[in-house]
Amino acid sequence: MVDIISTPSTIMEEIKMNNNLNTKLNIENFNLFYGNFQALRDVTIGIPEKQITSIIGPSGCGKSTFLRSFNRMNELIPTVTTSGSIKLDDVDIHQNDPVELRKKVGMVFQRPNPFPKSIFDNIAFGPRVHGITTKQVLVEIVEKSLRQAALWDEVKDDLNKSGLALSGGQQQRLCIARALAVEPEVILMDEPASALDPIATLKIEDLIQELKEKYTIVIVTHNMQQAARASDYTMFFNMAEDRAGYLVESGKTVDIFTNPKKELTEQYISGRFG
Amino acid sequence: MAREIFSQKIQQIKDEILLLGSMVEQATLDAVKAFKHRDLEAARNIMEEDQTINDKRFAIENAIMILFATQQPLAHDLRLLSAMLLISNELERMGDYAKGIAHNALRLGISDIPIPIRDIEKMAELGVSMLHRSLSAFVNENSELAAQIPNEDDQVDDLFNKSYRSIVNVMVSNPSMIDDASFLLWVVHNLERFADRTVNICERTLFIVSGEMMEMDITDDEIDDEDKE
Numbered sequence: 001m002v003d004i005i006s007t008p009s010t011i012m013e014e015i016k017m018n019n020n021l022n023t024k025l026n027i028e029n030f031n032l033f034y035g036n037f038q039a040l041r042d043v044t045i046g047i048p049e050k051q052i053t054s055i056i057g058p059s060g061c062g063k064s065t066f067l068r069s070f071n072r073m074n075e076l077i078p079t080v081t082t083s084g085s086i087k088l089d090d091v092d093i094h095q096n097d098p099v100e101l102r103k104k105v106g107m108v109f110q111r112p113n114p115f116p117k118s119i120f121d122n123i124a125f126g127p128r129v130h131g132i133t134t135k136q137v138l139v140e141i142v143e144k145s146l147r148q149a150a151l152w153d154e155v156k157d158d159l160n161k162s163g164l165a166l167s168g169g170q171q172q173r174l175c176i177a178r179a180l181a182v183e184p185e186v187i188l189m190d191e192p193a194s195a196l197d198p199i200a201t202l203k204i205e206d207l208i209q210e211l212k213e214k215y216t217i218v219i220v221t222h223n224m225q226q227a228a229r230a231s232d233y234t235m236f237f238n239m240a241e242d243r244a245g246y247l248v249e250s251g252k253t254v255d256i257f258t259n260p261k262k263e264l265t266e267q268y269i270s271g272r273f274g
Numbered sequence: 275m276a277r278e279i280f281s282q283k284i285q286q287i288k289d290e291i292l293l294l295g296s297m298v299e300q301a302t303l304d305a306v307k308a309f310k311h312r313d314l315e316a317a318r319n320i321m322e323e324d325q326t327i328n329d330k331r332f333a334i335e336n337a338i339m340i341l342f343a344t345q346q347p348l349a350h351d352l353r354l355l356s357a358m359l360l361i362s363n364e365l366e367r368m369g370d371y372a373k374g375i376a377h378n379a380l381r382l383g384i385s386d387i388p389i390p391i392r393d394i395e396k397m398a399e400l401g402v403s404m405l406h407r408s409l410s411a412f413v414n415e416n417s418e419l420a421a422q423i424p425n426e427d428d429q430v431d432d433l434f435n436k437s438y439r440s441i442v443n444v445m446v447s448n449p450s451m452i453d454d455a456s457f458l459l460w461v462v463h464n465l466e467r468f469a470d471r472t473v474n475i476c477e478r479t480l481f482i483v484s485g486e487m488m489e490m491d492i493t494d495d496e497i498d499d500e501d502k503e
Binding site: 017031224225228259260265266269270 | 276349484
């Protein structure tokens with residue numbers, strides 16, 4: 001069955017209307033400053049649990065900054081200050097130890113960045129940091145993570161090979177496996193396929209679809225078609241006159257790409273921006 | 275505005291659709307005229323000319339497919355191009371109705387059966403006027419106009435019912451004319467369906483503007499097209 005009549009609604013309205021949809025991350029009146037420069041203004045939004053949410057918007061609109069706020073990576077920059085709240089399962093993320101937070105909220109970056117170690121050690125790194133030392137347990141984690149990242153069949157006979165010897169697409173899946181190894185709840189992806197060829201890109205997108213059964217996924221992408229293909233929900237950010245990023249519109253991906261409500265979104269996704 | 279070339283190509287397709295529409299309008303008016311004057315030569319020409327309409331429809335379809343494949347249209351562009359695909363299909367089928375009228379003019383030949391020509395002409399005029407305005411509403415994305423036009427379909431339906439009864443009366447009172455009278459039935463049926471399809475075009479225009487898909491003429495039980503000529 002197809003929905004004949006679509007009634008576009010925001011992500012927040014969707015979460016309210018749909019009983020099967022829970023909020024994993026709850027962001028309220030969130031502001032972020034680099035020194036005096038405001039990079040994000042008054043963002044209020046929920047991220048649906050076990051769904052894929054994409055963040056799109058022009059360069060400089062703060063989408064990566066927003067993504068990095070979810071595991072407090074921006075705090076590594078000394079001048080950054082924030083206000084408002086971000087809650088993970090109703091608990092403010094600033095109340096917890098950042099290392100514990102990053103175990104729950106993993107991240108995959110634009111360029112695959114495996115450690116200059118073996119495939120095995122790349123995956124086992126996180127679990128070891130979190131205190132797992134038993135060889136047999138690590139072996140199980142490595143296999144499970146590589147299977148989940150759809151890389152196991154390609155590397156199972158070469159686990160001692162350097163992670164850097166893999167192809168770009170494989171390296172990115174290795175990084176996803178590495179993120180999965182600590183059993184996170186949320187996976188943040190910042191342009192995860194922009195450095196990959198089209199085939200490797202589609203593999204990553206398929207993988208993301210499989211991962212959403214267990215994980216909440218948030219993905220920043222410049223590639224509109226990727227957001228359209230791979231995500232369930234979409235947020236569109238833009239930059240204000242003073243260059244602060246703000247949320248323009250959010251909703252089901254199908255609605256955003258067929259019938260956006262805001263003129264700005266329309267212009268951006270149909271490539272008539274600015 | 276960015277995407278100049280894409281916008282230009284969309285505009286070209288819109289122009290082609292208007293051209294196709296005017297070909298269909300002309301064919302319909304000519305077919306009714308040929309029917310009225312029993313001009314069998316003109317009727318034959320109209321039937322042949324239908325090929326040009328079919329060709330143009332395929333050309334439009336092809337141009338739209340190319341834009342789908344190469345430009346990945348989204349949002350308004352996506353709705354517009356999808357709607358144009360469907361509108362060109364409606365127009366092609368309306369061209370078939372004109373061809374059907376011409377075909378029935380030929381089948382009727384010089385029979386002296388009484389023809390409700392006033393009502394037939396009136397239906398054609400109304401239908402063509404609805405088409406003309408529904409295409410203006412489409413190019414200008416005028417949802418107000420697109421919402422009004424379907425109301426006029428009732429007038430066409432009334433004329434259809436009236437001519438239908440008079441044709442059936444001929445059949446009853448003069449069974450030797452049943453064959454000829456059935457050709458007349460096809461003609462009024464085609465004109466009635468012609469107007470229905472202008473309603474479809476208006477529905478598409480509303481879809482382009484609002485993204486909503488809705489049936490605008492719910493009173494009309496759309497009969498399956500058994501009339502493909």
